[in-house]
Amino acid sequence: MKALISGAGIAGLTLAWHLERAGWQVELVERAGAFREGGYMIDFYGAGYEVAERMGLTARLRQLRYPVTELGYVDRDGRQTSRFKLSGFDQVVSLLRGDLARTIAEATAAPVRYATTVETVHQDGPGAVTVGLSDGTRHQVDLLVGADGAHSRVRELAFGGPEDRYVRYLGHHVAACVITDRELSERVGVRYRMLTVPGLMAGAYALRHDRLAMLFLHREPDPALPADPAGTLRRHYGDLGWILPEALPRLPADLYYDQVTQVEMDSWSRGRVALLGDACQAVSLFAGHGASMAMAAAWVLADELTTGDGDLPAALTRYEERMRLTIVDVQAFGRRFIEWMAPSSRLRIAARDWMLRLASLPGADRLLLNSLTPGGHDLITSRTEQLTR
């Protein structure tokens, strides 16, 4: 069987890993000109972590992880207003998105065509799909997978309609980058530091090699992205104090900037075209589960494709049925978390600080951890395991 996967990110690479081990011929196309390093810090745990364990990747991920021992808020002068010790949270692996993707990529033999996108999709009857790529080549495959993120091109080509049919805007823009600056990195240290004022949040965490991971989140009623993202950040955050006056002039050219969205669709496949990861199930950074859910979904899709009776559209339907309820739960959790991560008023900021102080009491950290993990643990039971139980 032949599969073409658009998007060499977390979901696409994980699917390639599993399909090639089941004897499929797999190729990936990736819009970026080269492998995408760095990005932003993610917390990785739950069902996706279990998939990584089954793939034999967790030893490497634990080498790459960052020891986030404390989460705390500061004021404009950098003085701590509240904090929460994360010592009991060993099952959460904090690492750069690029390091997770690199670890999967290094274990995956499938070739990746960089600087290439899917341009045309034709389903020529029940047996195959013909895909035209931006490099002028055409490919006939059994399955095309759109694992090309929340703004998926495959979704646009195979499902049609404007993006806002599928994308729920959560009222915020997000930006992230890694900057190199020894002094700032030492000032922040290996603890997650955040500054919030109503509608604005800036976060920082020191990385190895004098680097600093930065995250910016701001309330924005207009989903349209600005022409000058770096200028927009300087305008919003320039007067907030803390490390921002030094950090903002150093924003790199590869600054990540996007809307915060969730993707909701009636169906995740059309014939022999399937969507995977953020393309069909984005939960948003508020849910803190997207990478984990992307890996879980890739594993479930591979399980259905490789252990069924060969009826591909039926396998795609079962994949969606197994994933959908968990995704709906995680998305709802993410929407509830908006006010916690990006409080809209001073009162809510004060309430959040009090919650953190209470959560620091003995035993309360477990309750907080449980409230941060909205299910998905039984996703990773294969069809074969289900049958032999």
Ligand SMILES: Cc1cc2nc3c(=O)[nH]c(=O)nc-3n(C[C@H](O)[C@H](O)[C@H](O)COP(=O)(O)OP(=O)(O)OC[C@H]3O[C@@H](n4cnc5c(N)ncnc54)[C@H](O)[C@@H]3O)c2cc1C
């Ligand atoms: C700031 C931030 C913080 C986050 N924090 C967390 C967290 O703590 N925990 C967590 O689990 N998740 C987190 N997430 C979410 C997580 O990063 C995503 O849900 C996850 O990466 C989704 O995987 P994916 O493979 O679907 O998409 P991606 O990993 O984004 O991969 C999509 C790939 O498709 C490529 N692509 C895009 N368009 C095209 C095209 N037209 N043709 C070909 N290729 C294309 C992209 O270049 C990319 O390589 C966070 C997200 C953000 C933005």
